[in-house]
Amino acid sequence: MAIATLGVTVLDCPEPRALAAFYAAVLDWKVAEDRSDDAWVELDGPHGRTLAFQRSEGYRAPSWPGTEHAQQFHLDLDVPKQRLDEAEGEVLRLGATLLEGDNGGSRGWRVYADPVGHPFCLCAQ
Incomplete structure (x- = not known):
């Protein structure tokens, strides 16, 4: 699954x-x-x-193919709301780092970094 x-x-x-x-x-x-x-x-x-x-704010365009200003983006990954805690545990187990929680459940997303630092969100659906 x-x-x-x-x-x-x-x-x-x-x-x-x-x-x-x-x-x-x-x-x-x-x-x-x-x-x-x-x-x-x-x-x-x-x-x-x-x-x-x-x-x-302060956006800096990437320089491709160089790495001085590498390309940046983030992904929003949809998760059924009732599975959000379980999904968090799984991504952390796989090497993600929690960057910002959902403010005690008041927001519908949580922000993480993948194992090399790219941000992504788990979004409750």
């Missing part, structure tokens, strides 16, 4: 609406206005796919 399913792919950027407009044009996806604001913009794609753009 899988620990989680892949949810939203999120790209950090300085201007979410501008980058979303670019990808909307490239992919012919639509902005989900009901789930978007100035700091977070989501695009709806086929088959339930979602691509989101999150404002990152």
Whole structure:
């Protein structure tokens, strides 16, 4: 049984609406206005796919293929709400590190780093 399913792919950027407009044009996806604001913009794609753009103050563009400003992103992994604690235990066992909890259950996500430091979230569904 899988620990989680892949949810939203999120790209950090300085201007979410501008980058979303670019990808909307490239992919012919639509902005989900009901789930978007100035700091977070989501695009709806086929088959339930979602691509989101999150404002990152002080954003520095990656330099590819160099590593001085490596590419950065985070993944939101959906987990049934009743399995969130179990999923946390499993990702920790696999080498993840808890970076930020769900504030005593008041938020629907928890933030982790994978074994090499890339952030990802377990999101209660």
